[in-house]
Amino acid sequence: KQEVTQIPAALSVPEGENLVLNCSFTDSAIYNLQWFRQDPGKGLTSLLLIQSSQREQTSGRLNASLDKSSGRSTLYIAASQPGDSATYLCASGGQLTFGSGTQLTVLP
Amino acid sequence: DTAVSQTPKYLVTQMGNDKSIKCEQNLGHDTMYWYKQDSKKFLKIMFSYNNKELIINETVPNRFSPKSPDKAHLNLHINSLELGDSAVYFCASSRGLAGGTYNEQFFGPGTRLTVL
Numbered sequence: 001k002q003e004v005t006q007i008p009a010a011l012s013v014p015e016g017e018n019l020v021l022n023c024s025f026t027d028s029a030i031y032n033l034q035w036f037r038q039d040p041g042k043g044l045t046s047l048l049l050i051q052s053s054q055r056e057q058t059s060g061r062l063n064a065s066l067d068k069s070s071g072r073s074t075l076y077i078a079a080s081q082p083g084d085s086a087t088y089l090c091a092s093g094g095q096l097t098f099g100s101g102t103q104l105t106v107l108p
Numbered sequence: 109d110t111a112v113s114q115t116p117k118y119l120v121t122q123m124g125n126d127k128s129i130k131c132e133q134n135l136g137h138d139t140m141y142w143y144k145q146d147s148k149k150f151l152k153i154m155f156s157y158n159n160k161e162l163i164i165n166e167t168v169p170n171r172f173s174p175k176s177p178d179k180a181h182l183n184l185h186i187n188s189l190e191l192g193d194s195a196v197y198f199c200a201s202s203r204g205l206a207g208g209t210y211n212e213q214f215f216g217p218g219t220r221l222t223v224l
Contacts, residue, residue, distance in 0.1 A: 031211070032211065034212065034213065036215075042217060042218070043112075043198060043215045043216055043217040043218050044151075044198065044200075044215040045215075046212055046213065046214060046215070049212040087149070089151070091151075095141075095153050095156060095164050095166075096141075096143075096151075096153060096213060097153075098150070098151040098152070100148075100149065100150055101149060
């Protein structure tokens with residue numbers, strides 16, 4: 001059964017820093033990996049989807065990578081802004097198995 | 109335009125009652141899902157429907173019964189509500205089957221259910 005882990009659980013950085021969020025999964029036979037952000041009291045917003053045949057996806061200041069052999073995915077956020085403050089969730093598999101999230105705070 | 113919508117946004121009810129949560133998507137997707145987010149913010153899939161057919165039914169009490177009148181709607185009916193049912197319930201949809209190529213999932217805003 002797929003297990004997804006996100007470390008750290010919380011991260012606080014000053015505005016302008018580049019940062020990396022980590023996601024690891026136990027079953028390398030994944031279909032895809034999807035990154036979401038969740039703002040307090042809100043639903044999930046899809047950020048990036050990486051298909052199993054891909055190694056990375058980019059959208060604006062966000063870049064997500066996927067290494068199936070090591071069971072890891074990273075979300076790179078460039079030039080962080082206070083508006084990036086949210087909980088970031090990764091999820092893998094056909095039926096999405098979620099990690100517990102990383103709560104990011106970007107300080108002005 | 110709201111892509112995936114849920115009603116109500118908040119639901120407060122007494123133990124033992126029966127309640128429903130409605131979900132609609134206007135994306136033309138074939139697959140819809142229900143997820144539960146518990147008090148520790150952990151998200152877990154409950155059900156998945158593809159073209160009105162049940163695809164996934166995780167270990168969920170049979171007090172929970174999804175109903176899909178058409179491809180655009182997947183409602184969640186809960187009988188005999190218990191305290192432990194208190195959570196945020198999210199509806200989601202994707203163009204294709206979970207595990208397929210076009211399976212990026214889009215989520216609704218959630219319904220916060222509180223059972224007293």
